[in-house]
Amino acid sequence: MKHPGKFTRRALAVAIALSLPMTASADAGYDALKKQVEQLQRQLQQVQEALKRQETKVNEVKENSVTRAEAKALESEVNAASEWKDPNTLVHMAGYADVGYASGSNQNGSFKVGTFAPIFHFQYKDLVMLESELEFGIDENGETEVGMEYLTIDWFVNDYVALVAGRFLSPVGQFRQNLHPSWINKLPSAPPGFGHDGAAPTSETGLQMRGGFPIGNMRSNYAVFVGNGPELIAEWEDGEFGLDGIEAEGKGTDRDGEKVWGGRFAILPMNGLEMGVSVATGKATVTGIEDDTGAAPSLTGEQARDYDVFGFDTVWQHKSLTLRGEYVKSKVGGAITGATASDGGEWQTWYAQASYLLPATKFEGVIRYADFDTPHDSQDQKQWAVGLNYLFASNIIGKIAFESNDGQAGAASDSDRWFVQMAYGF
Amino acid sequence: MKTSLFTKVGLFATILTLFGLLLPVVSSAGEKPAVGDYSRGAKVWSNNCGRCHNIRDARELRDDQWFSTAFHMRMRAGLTGQETRDVIAFLVASNKPQRKSIFDKQAVKTSGTVGKLDGRAVYNQTCIACHGGDGKGTLPGAPNFTSSKGPLSKSDAVLIKHITEGFQSPGSPMAMPAKGGNTDLTVEDMRAVLAYLRKQFGK
Numbered sequence: 006m007k008h009p010g011k012f013t014r015r016a017l018a019v020a021i022a023l024s025l026p027m028t029a030s031a032d033a034g035y036d037a038l039k040k041q042v043e044q045l046q047r048q049l050q051q052v053q054e055a056l057k058r059q060e061t062k063v064n065e066v067k068e069n070s071v072t073r074a075e076a077k078a079l080e081s082e083v084n085a086a087s088e089w090k091d092p093n094t095l096v097h098m099a100g101y102a103d104v105g106y107a108s109g110s111n112q113n114g115s116f117k118v119g120t121f122a123p124i125f126h127f128q129y130k131d132l133v134m135l136e137s138e139l140e141f142g143i144d145e146n147g148e149t150e151v152g153m154e155y156l157t158i159d160w161f162v163n164d165y166v167a168l169v170a171g172r173f174l175s176p177v178g179q180f181r182q183n184l185h186p187s188w189i190n191k192l193p194s195a196p197p198g199f200g201h202d203g204a205a206p207t208s209e210t211g212l213q214m215r216g217g218f219p220i221g222n223m224r225s226n227y228a229v230f231v232g233n234g235p236e237l238i239a240e241w242e243d244g245e246f247g248l249d250g251i252e253a254e255g256k257g258t259d260r261d262g263e264k265v266w267g268g269r270f271a272i273l274p275m276n277g278l279e280m281g282v283s284v285a286t287g288k289a290t291v292t293g294i295e296d297d298t299g300a301a302p303s304l305t306g307e308q309a310r311d312y313d314v315f316g317f318d319t320v321w322q323h324k325s326l327t328l329r330g331e332y333v334k335s336k337v338g339g340a341i342t343g344a345t346a347s348d349g350g351e352w353q354t355w356y357a358q359a360s361y362l363l364p365a366t367k368f369e370g371v372i373r374y375a376d377f378d379t380p381h382d383s384q385d386q387k388q389w390a391v392g393l394n395y396l397f398a399s400n401i402i403g404k405i406a407f408e409s410n411d412g413q414a415g416a417a418s419d420s421d422r423w424f425v426q427m428a429y430g431f
Numbered sequence: 432m433k434t435s436l437f438t439k440v441g442l443f444a445t446i447l448t449l450f451g452l453l454l455p456v457v458s459s460a461g462e463k464p465a466v467g468d469y470s471r472g473a474k475v476w477s478n479n480c481g482r483c484h485n486i487r488d489a490r491e492l493r494d495d496q497w498f499s500t501a502f503h504m505r506m507r508a509g510l511t512g513q514e515t516r517d518v519i520a521f522l523v524a525s526n527k528p529q530r531k532s533i534f535d536k537q538a539v540k541t542s543g544t545v546g547k548l549d550g551r552a553v554y555n556q557t558c559i560a561c562h563g564g565d566g567k568g569t570l571p572g573a574p575n576f577t578s579s580k581g582p583l584s585k586s587d588a589v590l591i592k593h594i595t596e597g598f599q600s601p602g603s604p605m606a607m608p609a610k611g612g613n614t615d616l617t618v619e620d621m622r623a624v625l626a627y628l629r630k631q632f633g634k
Binding site: 128131159161163188216226324400430 | 481482484485486488491495498499502506508509511568569571572600602605
């Protein structure tokens with residue numbers, strides 16, 4: 006057996022000798038490679054950190070943003086949102102108020118708080134509405150006066166009929182039921198005879214049916230009512246009792262047991278034009294006496310007198326011009342029995358009014374003529390009124406007006422008056 | 432006190448009228464009424480409110496406030512139930528915000544070209560109640576389209592913007608609601624009606 010030791014050692018020595026340069030070269034490559042790997046590791050770490058930051062940002066964006074579909078759904082929901090659709094009962098307040106200054110030819114000028122008249126609406130669906138208007142005012146002594154203009158519960162029976170019960174504004178004519186609020190009335194005062202204790206009834210307590218319906222191409226509206234009716238006031242004058250006035254203000258009790266019934270029917274043959282006719286009839290009885298002597302007699306057994314009202318009203322509105330007029334006559338019959346037996350009397354009044362909103366301005370001019378005729382000379386009055394209004398908004402109106410009144414010399418009805426008024430409808 | 436025969440007859444006749452007329456309608460009270468139509472409502476609004484008072488801005492109150500107010504005015508003005516629903520539809524539509532959709536980049540872009548729709552039809556449906564058949568306006572403050580210094584003296588872009596967002600003419604007591612209260616109007620509809628206005632009333 007050959008001994009391989011010598012050959013092996015020689016070969017090993019040769020191999021080592023040959024590999025020495027290669028080993029040095031491999032070390033350099035290894036170092037470079039190592040550096041490269043380390044650099045790649047750092048870069049990878051940087052990329053990972055960047056990715057992590059990016060991922061965090063993406064998550065934040067996801068949390069704080071919505072998709073287009075979500076945004077569109079939200080937009081639709083917002084556009085469709087209507088809170089009034091859901092509840093069965095709505096509560097709403099409207100109304101009006103006015104303040105101002107008045108000066109008369111035989112009275113000192115005074116700042117005035119006119120009326121604060123909130124109107125409350127409580128509505129159950131489109132079926133029933135409770136309406137009430139209160140009136141707050143201040144008298145000459147600064148005391149607060151409170152009144153109830155009307156309180157009704159309205160049942161909307163169908164599209165053409167509403168049944169109204171309670172105390173309601175008189176359907177006779179237009180002024181009392183639609184035009185008396187200060188933000189609607191073009192002048193600061195009511196036409197003579199259309200206020201309290203005038204020729205036109207102001208309100209009634211009872212039952213009313215009202216609504217509107219078409220007649221061919223025309224429209225119409227109506228009101229039919231039955232109520233407690235007015236009461237009469239007598240006064241001692243010239244040695245006898247005479248009728249002083251009619252209190253047609255929605256009495257809460259029918260003290261004479263005599264009902265009054267009536268209504269109004271109006272047609273609108275064309276846009277802007279309305280013509281109405283009103284009637285009321287029944288009985289009325291003297292229930293009060295204005296007596297300074299202190300010897301007023303007992304009023305038991307007073308005779309009920311005939312009571313009849315007739316009215317006509319019209320309005321025509323064309324663009325900025327509005328023309329309106331109204332006539333009302335209340336007639337009370339005589340009585341042959343009772344402590345206040347006397348002749349009857351007639352209270353009649355009418356007015357015509359024109360108003361014009363100057364184009365492209367907020368100024369409105371108005372002029373009105375009225376004639377109130379009663380059985381008493383001291384109450385008779387003829388009146389010219391002119392005014393200039395400034396519309397701060399459709400429902401906020403500043404007014405300045407002058408009334409030239411012609412009545413019995415020395416009476417309040419003969420006093421000319423200046424007004425400045427600010428009215429707010431809400 | 433003793434009630435006269437005349438009063439008794441009158442009272443009886445009134446009650447008979449009240450309840451006699453109610454009988455046939457109570458039976459139909461449960462029927463679902465027709466919904467309101469904004470176009471008819473705009474006409475009811477323009478034809479009735481001004482007879483008694485200055486016309487209020489159609490965007491003055493919230494929808495729920497308009498709802499009660501409309502029923503209050505039904506009683507005052509003798510409106511029918513359908514007219515009441517119509518005017519509510521108009522007022523609700525007037526209150527709808529006409530914000531430009533964030534996805535609708537073309538909302539107010541105008542090309543000056545006439546759309547495919549009939550501008551006359553759009554005018555008669557949406558605009559005529561207040562602006563009138565002669566373009567001179569039927570309400571106080573409504574502008575005169577036939578005037579050389581009227582709205583048509585403005586550019587299409589301005590007018591489209593006014594129609595889209597609503598506009599109150601100087602001195603006018605009320606504002607035109609956005610899209611005239613007709614929220615269904617498209618940009619094409621507005622272009623069409625504007626072209627009709629220029630052709631019909633432009634100087």
